[in-house]
Amino acid sequence: MESNSPKDTLVRSQETESLVKRLAGPSSGKAGLAKDQTEINRIISDASKGSKFYENEKKKDKEVTVRIEKILKYKEEAFKNLDVAKVEASMDHLIEQLEEQRDLTQLIVHVDMDAFFANVELLDNPSLAGKTFAVVGKGVLTTASYEARKFGVRSGMAAFIAKKLCPHLILVENRHWRYSEISDQIMGIFHRYDPDMCPAGCDEGYLNITAYCEEHAMTAEECVREIRETVFRETKLTVSAGIAPNKNKPNGQYQLDFDAKAIKAFTHDLPIRKVPGIGRVSERLLEAIGIKASTCGDIYTQRAVISIMDKQFGLVYLLRTYLGISSNTVQAHTREERKSIGAERTFSTLHKLDDILAKLDEVAAELEKDMQEDGWVGRTITLKYKLDTYRVFTRAKSVDHWVSKKEELYAVRQMIHSSHLTNINILLDWQRPAPP
DNA sequence: GCGGATCAC
DNA sequence: GATGGTGATCCGC
Structure with missing residues (x-):
């Protein structure tokens, strides 16, 4: 095989490009590419190299x-x-069938706090106003101020890398208790508009405001303005919202027309990477099979390819994405629906088995404590550990009784078969998903 | 059921 | 010098 064929060269150059992009972190492609993103990616890659x-x-x-x-x-x-x-004809038929399922009757709102952790810090420390700063926990950024984002600083980025991009970056330590305090307050406000609202993390959620708007004779726009004003009045924090007939996230503060044509026009140019569930890897795979411009509009033009790759990508999921149709029911998760609970710690490399077991004991104790708070029990114990090479191992064991004690969690020590650990995670499942 | 991978926040 | 923690899901054994 000649190693300099055009295809080979292409694959290799693609590889470095994708590696550089990967090193930029999971959230880099998400917010849309900055003009000088290539230069930013280069700095990140150079700082990581070796x-x-x-x-x-x-x-x-x-x-x-x-x-x-x-x-x-x-x-x-x-x-x-x-x-x-x-x-293609049979795909068109399927698309017609899916189109028939479109329901434009529900007013669904996605609310999302702006730079939540950063703005909470700003609230408690006004001297940060206008500065490039980021909130950091365990050496990794959780949020960046808008000023810092201009330098390419992103959440999920290692703090020392962010400093290379933005030497004057101010690092503020995470204060979790403070964010949950305010999160409770915000969720309380959202609840007034939809008692069944579904929180997504601590700073965002989905609301169905159909009933509220009906009862108060309001338009969706008026209602959402009121929600946002209420949040600001009660917390002094800003929130963005998107209004649509289903849970497809619109971009920022936006009301999508409740009309099939307008929705398809919206998805047509929407980068596929912005669709929830499409991450860095899926984006690359889809690009390889012909979603060239990486937009949802390509799903339609490439429907023949996608139909034969159903197994790999999920045909119906992609067609629904193209149509801009997703679930339009909003339901809070109940405590019973939770499937697993876990505890994880990262530490500097441990070599001696005794040290590793001591760390494992710590994690087991922490998990037992969290389990006791919720009265949680489980049947499958999973141990996950990471080596200093960042390689990850998972080992699981299901038992025929309910586990709740740290002694039983600690028993996973039998499953450790390496040293050089930098991370230990113990996870307890209530029930593994049943095979189909 | 298990282990690896991907994804969201 | 250095790259987090929690929970969910899917695929191929």
Whole structure:
């Protein structure tokens, strides 16, 4: 095999490009590309180069490349005997059926606090106003102020990398108790508008305001303005909202027309990476099979390919994404619906088994404490640990009785088969998903 | 049921 | 010098 074929060169240059993008972190592509993102990515990559973290990312990137090669081979094979016109016609039929399920009667709102942790810090320390600062926990950023974001600083980024991008960056330590305090307050406000509202993390949620608007003879827009004003009045924090007939997240503060055509126009140019569930890897895989512009509009033009790759990508999920149809029911999760509880710690590399077991004991004790608070019990104990190479191992064991004690959690020590640990995670499942 | 991977926040 | 913690889900054994 000649190693300098055009295809080879292409694959290799793609690989470095995707690695550089990967190193920029999971949230970098999410907010839309900055003008000088290439330069930012270069700085990040240079700062990482040579580290074990970098080597691990390189390995994972390579694995995705191999996955892509397999998928392309499969695609080529499946395409050989494919009557494209016929498949497209049957896809069009399926799309019609899905279109019939579109329900435009519900007023669904997605509310999302602006730079939540950062703005809470700003609230409690006004001297941060206008400054480039970020909130940091365990060496990793959880939020960045809008001023800092201009430098390419993003949540999920290592603090020392952020400092390279923005040397004057002020680092503020996480204060979790403070955020949950305010989170409770905000969720309380959202509840007044929809008692069944569904929180998504501590700073955002989905509301169905159909009933509220009916009862108070309000339009959705008026209602959402009132929600946002109430949050600001009671917390002095700002919130953005998107209004739509289902849970597809609109962009920022936005009301989507309640009309199939307008919704499809919206998704047509929407980068597929912004769709919940499409992350960095799926974006790369989809790009490889022809979602070239990486927008949802390409789902339609590539419907024949996608139909033969149903297994890999989920045909109906993608078609519904193209149509801009998603669930429009909002329901709070009940405590009973929770499926697992866990505790995780990262530490500097431990080599001696005794030290590792001591750490494991700490994590087990922490998990037992959290379990007691909620009266939680489970049947499957999973141990996850990470080596200093960032390689992760998982070992699970299901038992025939309910586990609640730290002694039983600590028993996972039998499953450790390495040293050089930097992270330990113990997870307890209430019930594993039943096989179909 | 288990282990690896991906994803969201 | 250095890259988090919690919970969910899907796929291929």
